[in-house]
Amino acid sequence: GAGVSQTPSNKVTEKGKYVELRCDPISGHTALYWYRQSLGQGPEFLIYFQGTGAADDSGLPNDRFFAVRPEGSVSTLKIQRTERGDSAVYLCAIRRGRDRKYGYTFGSGTRLTVV
Amino acid sequence: QQPVQSPQAVILREGEDAVINCSSSKALYSVHWYRQKHGEAPVFLMILLKGGEQKGHEKISASFNEKKQQSSLYLTASQLSYSGTYFCGTGGWIIQGAQKLVFGQGTRLTINP
Numbered sequence: 526g527a528g529v530s531q532t533p534s535n536k537v538t539e540k541g542k543y544v545e546l547r548c549d550p551i552s553g554h555t556a557l558y559w560y561r562q563s564l565g566q567g568p569e570f571l572i573y574f575q576g577t578g579a580a581d582d583s584g585l586p587n588d589r590f591f592a593v594r595p596e597g598s599v600s601t602l603k604i605q606r607t608e609r610g611d612s613a614v615y616l617c618a619i620r621r622g623r624d625r626k627y628g629y630t631f632g633s634g635t636r637l638t639v640v
Numbered sequence: 641q642q643p644v645q646s647p648q649a650v651i652l653r654e655g656e657d658a659v660i661n662c663s664s665s666k667a668l669y670s671v672h673w674y675r676q677k678h679g680e681a682p683v684f685l686m687i688l689l690k691g692g693e694q695k696g697h698e699k700i701s702a703s704f705n706e707k708k709q710q711s712s713l714y715l716t717a718s719q720l721s722y723s724g725t726y727f728c729g730t731g732g733w734i735i736q737g738a739q740k741l742v743f744g745q746g747t748r749l750t751i752n753p
Contacts, residue, residue: 558740560743565745565746567729567744567745568729568741569743570741570742573740581740616682620739626689627687628672628674628686629682629684631681631682631683632681633680633681
């Protein structure tokens with residue numbers, strides 16, 4: 526959606542390879558979230574950043590998944606030794622404001638297919 | 641704990657009404673509603689906060705019942721553009737700052753002419 530750009534839009538990779546997914550939000554949003562959405566399911570929380578630091582990474586499935594946001598803007602989700610079960614749409618989101626009355630603005634997502 | 645949405649799917653004719661429910665086994669503090677069209681990102685519709693309020697957005701409104709730990713989304717006089725999958729997302733008690741959501745499995749709404 527407007528305000529969050531994700532690249533690539535589609536990524537096909539072989540099992541065991543390493544991938545990086547990028548999220549580029551418009552400036553001024555300190556909170557940034559990563560979600561994963563499998564076919565026919567709702568988005569599933571992975572991690573969120575408050576500024577540069579990961580404030581909550583409890584949703585990362587295992588240590589093959591890692592995310593960074595070194596300058597408090599662009600974030601990269603990194604997946605090592607990909608498995609077929611990692612195939613999903615990876616969504617990045619920001620909130621419009623700090624108050625909890627604000628909803629998320631999602632990016633269009635990266636569709637990851639592991640073959 | 642993932643909230644449970646019902647029904648899983650509904651098919652309507654244009655102009656008919658629909659209700660989508662979102663139930664949680666945990667205490668609710670906030671509920672978000674989103675609509676997602678096929679191949680697109682979820683789009684924010686509205687948020688309801690602890691306090692039992694009801695909100696409206698044109699012909700789409702929602703209620704929040706703390707006692708029942710449930711929120712309902714109401715779509716009246718549905719239009720073709722309302723077709724899509726609707727998700728509720730429940731959040732914890734955080735006044736400000738970031739808040740992660742737990743989403744339901746979705747309700748697929750199809751509006752036919």
